[in-house]
Amino acid sequence: MIERTPIFNLICYTILALGLVIALLPFGIVIIAATLDLKAVNTVPMPLVPSSHFWANVQEAWTRADLGNKLVHSMIFAVAVAFGKVLLSSMAAFTIVYFRFPGRYLIFWLIFITLMLPLEVRIVPTYSIAANALQPFQAILDVTGLTSLFAWLFGIKIKLEWGLLNSYPGLVLPLVATATGTFLYRQFYLTVPDELAEAAKIDGSGPVRFFVDVLLPLSRANMIALFTIMFVWAWNQYLWPLLITTDPKFGIAVTELKTLIPSEFGLPDWNVAMAGTLIIMSPPLILVILMQRWFVRGLISTDK
Amino acid sequence: MEKRVTFSSTITGLLFVVPMLLLIFVFFYWPSAQALYWAFTLEQPWGGGNRWVGFDNFSQLLSDPVYWGAIGRSMMFGLSSTAIAMGLALILALLTDRELRGHKIYRSVFIWPYAIAAPALGLAFRFILAPEAGLLSIINQVWPGLWNPALDGKDAMIAVIVAFSWKYIGYNFIFFLSALQGIPRSLTEAAAMDGSGPMRRILDIQLPLVTPTLFFLLVINITESFQDSFGIVDIMTQGGPARATELMVYKIYFDGFKGLDYSGAAAQSIILMLLVIILTIFQFRFIERRVHYK
Numbered sequence: 001m002i003e004r005t006p007i008f009n010l011i012c013y014t015i016l017a018l019g020l021v022i023a024l025l026p027f028g029i030v031i032i033a034a035t036l037d038l039k040a041v042n043t044v045p046m047p048l049v050p051s052s053h054f055w056a057n058v059q060e061a062w063t064r065a066d067l068g069n070k071l072v073h074s075m076i077f078a079v080a081v082a083f084g085k086v087l088l089s090s091m092a093a094f095t096i097v098y099f100r101f102p103g104r105y106l107i108f109w110l111i112f113i114t115l116m117l118p119l120e121v122r123i124v125p126t127y128s129i130a131a132n133a134l135q136p137f138q139a140i141l142d143v144t145g146l147t148s149l150f151a152w153l154f155g156i157k158i159k160l161e162w163g164l165l166n167s168y169p170g171l172v173l174p175l176v177a178t179a180t181g182t183f184l185y186r187q188f189y190l191t192v193p194d195e196l197a198e199a200a201k202i203d204g205s206g207p208v209r210f211f212v213d214v215l216l217p218l219s220r221a222n223m224i225a226l227f228t229i230m231f232v233w234a235w236n237q238y239l240w241p242l243l244i245t246t247d248p249k250f251g252i253a254v255t256e257l258k259t260l261i262p263s264e265f266g267l268p269d270w271n272v273a274m275a276g277t278l279i280i281m282s283p284p285l286i287l288v289i290l291m292q293r294w295f296v297r298g299l300i301s302t303d304k
Numbered sequence: 305m306e307k308r309v310t311f312s313s314t315i316t317g318l319l320f321v322v323p324m325l326l327l328i329f330v331f332f333y334w335p336s337a338q339a340l341y342w343a344f345t346l347e348q349p350w351g352g353g354n355r356w357v358g359f360d361n362f363s364q365l366l367s368d369p370v371y372w373g374a375i376g377r378s379m380m381f382g383l384s385s386t387a388i389a390m391g392l393a394l395i396l397a398l399l400t401d402r403e404l405r406g407h408k409i410y411r412s413v414f415i416w417p418y419a420i421a422a423p424a425l426g427l428a429f430r431f432i433l434a435p436e437a438g439l440l441s442i443i444n445q446v447w448p449g450l451w452n453p454a455l456d457g458k459d460a461m462i463a464v465i466v467a468f469s470w471k472y473i474g475y476n477f478i479f480f481l482s483a484l485q486g487i488p489r490s491l492t493e494a495a496a497m498d499g500s501g502p503m504r505r506i507l508d509i510q511l512p513l514v515t516p517t518l519f520f521l522l523v524i525n526i527t528e529s530f531q532d533s534f535g536i537v538d539i540m541t542q543g544g545p546a547r548a549t550e551l552m553v554y555k556i557y558f559d560g561f562k563g564l565d566y567s568g569a570a571a572q573s574i575i576l577m578l579l580v581i582i583l584t585i586f587q588f589r590f591i592e593r594r595v596h597y598k
Binding site: 003005008009012013015016019020022023024026027029030033041042043044045046088089091092094095096097098099100101107110111114115116117118119120121122123124125126127128129133135136173174176177178179182190194197198201206207208210211232235236238239242243254255257258260261268270273274277280281284285287288289292295296299300 | 307308309310311312313314316317318320321323324325327328329330331332333334335336338339342392395396399400402404406409410412413414415416417418419420421422423424425426427428429430431432434436437438439441442444445470473474475478479482496501502527530531532534535538539553556557560561566569570573576577580581584
């Protein structure tokens with residue numbers, strides 16, 4: 001604040017308070033509705049005082065959406081995506097920044113072009129690969145004639161197959177295969193002083209040693225930021241898990257929301273639906289509240 | 305920018321990048337190439353491989369009014385939700401940047417919506433905006449039949465836009481605020497010394513200085529409106545009523561996985577990819593220009 005502007009300040013406070021209400025209202029409605037019983041949740045206007053049915057609603061939603069298993073699946077899935085992203089992008093960015101060899105620019109561009117097309121945009125072709133992730137290699141072998149050569153030489157027909165439907169690799173790998181994290185790491189490595197690498201080289205350390213003992217410890221802040229943002233992003237994925245988990249036993253929490261929608265001709269039990277929504281949306285929300293600083297940092301630096 | 309000190313062992317360097325390259329080859333380049341192949345071929349109904357049909361899939365698509373409807377709705381959805389989310393976020397960020405009492409609270413609360421999964425907030429808003437229960441049902445008690453997203457296409461579109469904008473206000477807010485806080489205090493102070501009020505400073509100093517962020521967010525928001533809208537639409541309206549909320553990604557999903565028309569869906573994917581690529585190139589050009597400013 002620079003000068004005294006009491007009236008303008010009052011307007012500011014009002015607008016900000018209004019913004020706060022808009023931001024918090026949906027949370028409030030979900031929480032209140034989750035505590036009501038069937039009759040109260042369907043009264044118009046909806047009562048704005050919490051009632052005592054929260055636990056019963058949570059139990060009902062828990063069994064209906066099979067949340068015990070699904071939350072565990074979601075947790076493994078989101079942690080694996082976040083971990084894979086951190087690991088692979090820190091490594092890839094290391095090559096891009098710290099090595100000189102022919103074809104380096106090609107690699108750089110091959111990775112960065114993936115930024116352009118998010119998974120949802122190329123969902124149909126990516127899904128076709130899920131039936132057999134080794135299909136590209138099989139096709140290459142077939143086209144180059146290596147398959148028939150092998151069959152002729154050893155009498156073995158090469159058949160590469162790795163189905164990804166209903167498996168963790170199928171859920172995780174396509175989501176790891178983008179450049180967001182690599183970009184963040186590249187920006188960070190570029191700010192690391194050259195003297196560090198120089199000193200490491202004089203002391204006789206090779207690239208692997210330098211990466212493990214110098215760069216990784218230095219990039220701890222980036223690691224936490226990227227991990228947080230990727231965990232939230234992965235937990236909230238919907239379209240890809242919906243397609244890849246055809247077995248109802250192997251679903252994740254977010255896709256289970258569909259089973260919670262009250263059916264048109266059944267009971268309008270919105271109280272149960274809201275209890276389920278509350279449970280499913282909580283883990284990333286709690287993480288963001290705890291890791292606010294890192295989350296914001298990851299958000300701002302990955303996307304730019 | 306280049307490093308002065310580098311390592312020379314090519315093999316080690318390649319080993320570090322190979323896992324990433326393998327992944328993007330299998331899950332990005334191969335599928336994208338396959339989409340191209342599908343888009344120009346047609347699967348035979350009784351098996352026997354794909355037949356080359358040239359641009360037939362595209363011309364069929366582009367002469368289909370239903371597809372143009374989906375494009376139009378996606379544009380409508382993208383532009384209006386972007387306008388709402390960015391407009392409100394900019395106002396809130398400008399006011400929070402004045403660092404009045406409690407600005408830290410706003411800063412942390414406004415980001416919360418972005419942490420919510422799109423389908424989860426879809427379900428929440430489906431209840432909040434439901435015609436017979438929830439918050440907006442009160443309208444129907446006063447004027448019966450005025451608000452019904454389950455039957456009225458326009459209401460359904462409004463509901464989807466509201467839900468999507470709510471999530472992205474927080475996201476835009478974070479970027480605007482960090483851009484505003486990057487503006488040197490001395491500039492604002494000097495302007496205040498020269499006698500300009502808060503409104504004048506907003507118009508003449510802050511807004512011009514955050515235009516790069518504004519354009520960056522514009523592209524991001526529109527791209528996100530193509531992809532992140534799927535969960536919201538699928539949970540809230542499933543494209544209905546009567547296709548009123550069928551957006552491009554939803555149509556791809558519906559045609560490809562429910563209608564099993566892979567060639568048509570692949571052609572749609574290609575068109576969507578082109579759209580997103582054009583937007584991204586626009587964005588890259590812009591970022592480049594911003595770097596020159598520094």
